[in-house]
Amino acid sequence: MDSAIEKTKPYTIYDIYDLPEGQRAELIDGQLYMMSSPGRMHQKLVKDFTFFIERYIRDHHGECEVYPAPFAVFLHSDKETYVEPDISVICDKQKLTDEGCNGAPDWIIEVVSPSSRQRDYFKKLLLYSAAGVREYWIADIGKNRITVYDFERDTVEEYSFSDKINAGIWNDFELDLSMILL
Numbered sequence: 001m002d003s004a005i006e007k008t009k010p011y012t013i014y015d016i017y018d019l020p021e022g023q024r025a026e027l028i029d030g031q032l033y034m035m036s037s038p039g040r041m042h043q044k045l046v047k048d049f050t051f052f053i054e055r056y057i058r059d060h061h062g063e064c065e066v067y068p069a070p071f072a073v074f075l076h077s078d079k080e081t082y083v084e085p086d087i088s089v090i091c092d093k094q095k096l097t098d099e100g101c102n103g104a105p106d107w108i109i110e111v112v113s114p115s116s117r118q119r120d121y122f123k124k125l126l127l128y129s130a131a132g133v134r135e136y137w138i139a140d141i142g143k144n145r146i147t148v149y150d151f152e153r154d155t156v157e158e159y160s161f162s163d164k165i166n167a168g169i170w171n172d173f174e175l176d177l178s179m180i181l182l
Contacts, residue, residue, distance in 0.1 A: 012079040024070060028123055030080040036115045038086075041141055045111050046086045048180045049139070053089060056173050064091040064106065064169075072100030075131040083124070086111045089169070104132035107169050112140040125149065135168045146177070 010030025019025060024035040038046075046068050053066045069084045089107035090096060108128055110120045120138055128136045129151050136149040146159045150168040159165050161180065167173040 027082040042111050107135045109137040
């Protein structure tokens with residue numbers, strides 16, 4: 001379900017903490033969005049992206065860290081925004097705490113699920129751009145498309161799952177999507 005759960009006052013991070021064990025939700029500007037369990041292909045794509053990004057970081061002795069969901073990202077210091085991107089890449093280790101990431105990750109990848117489509121393409125796009133995320137990828141298996149928003153260069157590009165994509169946060173990182181078999 002992608003619609004917000006209405007409440008007379010805004011939800012806060014404490015409402016997230018009060019959810020039953022195993023139930024996940026995101027909090028955007030005080031609205032609570034319940035998250036459904038991802039499908040197998042969604043998880044495979046998250047696993048493969050994470051593998052290739054992690055391998056690049058290790059091979060280049062990089063300082064960045066990659067975290068697949070569930071991983072808490074507190075984009076603002078308020079208690080009304082909390083997200084769990086499918087993949088978060090954080091290069092400033094001072095943002096990392098035992099609870100997750102305080103501030104904007106450098107790079108976020110969201111894999112579209114039927115229940116998250118509107119949120120990923122609209123709400124999160126605006127949220128991540130305003131928060132200072134450097135690069136945002138939306139991987140849409142159903143449309144065989146990856147949309148890359150490079151907020152630093154103010155560009156948007158689209159790719160298919162047979163293309164090669166360069167990540168804007170590193171000059172020499174290229175992801176050959178044909179290596180990811182869907």
